[in-house]
Amino acid sequence: MNLDFSQIVPYIPFMLEGIWVTLKFVFFAIILGAILGTILALFKIGSIKPLRWFADAYTSIFRGTPLILQLMIIYYSIPQLTGYDISPFLSAILAFGLNSSAYISEIIRAGIQAVDKGQMEAAQALGIPYRAMMKDIILPQALKNILPALMNEFITLTKESAIVSTIGYLDLMRRAQVVGSDLFRNFEPLLFVGLIYWCLVMGLTVLGRLFERRLKLSD
Amino acid sequence: MIKVEKLYKKFGNNEVLKDISTEIKKGEVVSIIGPSGSGKSTFLRCLNLLETPTSGSVIVNGQDLSGPKKDIQKIRQQIGMVFQHFHLFPHLTVLENLTYAPMKVKGEKKALAEEKARTLLKRVGLSDKEKAYPSSLSGGQKQRVAIARALAMEPELMLFDEPTSALDPEMVKEVLEVMKDLAKSGMTMAVVTHEMGFAREVADRVIFLDHGVLVEDGQPIEFFNSPKTERARDFLEKVL
Ligand SMILES: Nc1ncnc2c1ncn2[C@@H]1O[C@H](COP(=O)(O)OP(=O)(O)OP(=O)(O)O)[C@@H](O)[C@H]1O
Ligand SMILES: [Mg+2]
Numbered sequence: 054m055n056l057d058f059s060q061i062v063p064y065i066p067f068m069l070e071g072i073w074v075t076l077k078f079v080f081f082a083i084i085l086g087a088i089l090g091t092i093l094a095l096f097k098i099g100s101i102k103p104l105r106w107f108a109d110a111y112t113s114i115f116r117g118t119p120l121i122l123q124l125m126i127i128y129y130s131i132p133q134l135t136g137y138d139i140s141p142f143l144s145a146i147l148a149f150g151l152n153s154s155a156y157i158s159e160i161i162r163a164g165i166q167a168v169d170k171g172q173m174e175a176a177q178a179l180g181i182p183y184r185a186m187m188k189d190i191i192l193p194q195a196l197k198n199i200l201p202a203l204m205n206e207f208i209t210l211t212k213e214s215a216i217v218s219t220i221g222y223l224d225l226m227r228r229a230q231v232v233g234s235d236l237f238r239n240f241e242p243l244l245f246v247g248l249i250y251w252c253l254v255m256g257l258t259v260l261g262r263l264f265e266r267r268l269k270l271s272d
Numbered sequence: 273m274i275k276v277e278k279l280y281k282k283f284g285n286n287e288v289l290k291d292i293s294t295e296i297k298k299g300e301v302v303s304i305i306g307p308s309g310s311g312k313s314t315f316l317r318c319l320n321l322l323e324t325p326t327s328g329s330v331i332v333n334g335q336d337l338s339g340p341k342k343d344i345q346k347i348r349q350q351i352g353m354v355f356q357h358f359h360l361f362p363h364l365t366v367l368e369n370l371t372y373a374p375m376k377v378k379g380e381k382k383a384l385a386e387e388k389a390r391t392l393l394k395r396v397g398l399s400d401k402e403k404a405y406p407s408s409l410s411g412g413q414k415q416r417v418a419i420a421r422a423l424a425m426e427p428e429l430m431l432f433d434e435p436t437s438a439l440d441p442e443m444v445k446e447v448l449e450v451m452k453d454l455a456k457s458g459m460t461m462a463v464v465t466h467e468m469g470f471a472r473e474v475a476d477r478v479i480f481l482d483h484g485v486l487v488e489d490g491q492p493i494e495f496f497n498s499p500k501t502e503r504a505r506d507f508l509e510k511v512l
Contacts, residue, residue: 169359171355171357171359172359172361174322174355174359175353175355175359175360175361177322177348178320178322178348178351178352178353178422179348179349179352179373179377179421179422179425180345180346180348180349180373180377180425181372181373181376181377182345182376182377185376189372189376190361193363194362194363
């Protein structure tokens, strides 16, 4: 056993900065994912067939291929095809946003469809127009089904964000590798960022639980 | 008020309603009875187009419901519906359940809608519940709120689909009382029910459906005392 954590001490600020770098792109990716996911979900439950097909095909592609592949394709193909030199940051947001929108659209669709069919019939029987029914009757109820699953998706995203290290984005993971090669010791920095990831995920989990409990209380 | 002509409804290959023709006049209370699966709910749901008839027509106040979509929402506003399982909006208070549609659909001012809603809540005996959420109400109270919600749109016709079937026995009466009251006030009503007492006492007419066919259509006294058909006799023997 030869573990020496004292050596990583000078690198700690450098690694901690990675928290911010990771959260920054995860945050933007989530926003992008939520917006696209909502649109896709509306396509899926709507009655316009081509839009439904598009949304289904989109979901199938992004859920059916590895995220790391999607990331690589975006990072390497955009410069090759368009000449635009896309930054790792932007690639990461795009890949994670597009990918999570597929999952989020499924979460939202399922949440809407889990609302009792009787609610829609009651609204129709009262002569309430489709848009108002969706906005005021169906979506507020669907939100209770959606939010917990959405929180889970955010946690997954935070964890999986580590693969952006493969395109050289200086996130938490990448920083551990950098420190590792500086010191010729990999285990300690990896363990250190592992702890940070765990804290982040636990923090989000606790937040999610609090949130869920508040939703339950408002019932 | 509402006229049904040669109404057919199929679900896939399952022919649920076959050649139904009848009429409900203004102020009339019609009970629709029949065995389970005979198509009573489907018939009622065809009257406000929650189900689209396969063929035939439903004419409300001279307007054919198979016309363009826009009219359908207008016509639905004239037809209230009460469901077996209430379907109150759980995230809205009792008062909001009553005021939402009049404000949204008819553009009523909030103050007016609330004033009317309070009058209706008083009428169904639930004035003290206006701030409550549906989940805190008993089944009987929920159904009375549901009736009031439908009435808030000031419909000309009220449809009831087994309004007391999901209730505990001790709550059936309070709902039936409200419905009797409504009938007395001159409301046009179509009521699918297993409450033979209600059909006998309150209804002006009884329609008997069996396997999607309108088998009998007549006065309650005649229907209950001397049913014309074998099928109606069999049914009455089982339920009475
Ligand atoms: N949405 C649907 N899709 C397919 N079949 C349906 C649908 N709704 C009703 N049916 C079928 O139509 C038939 C008549 O159903 P309906 O609900 O109208 O009967 P009912 O007389 O109201 O019965 P109950 O007394 O049990 O409520 C049944 O065989 C039922 O399975
Ligand atoms: Mg039924």
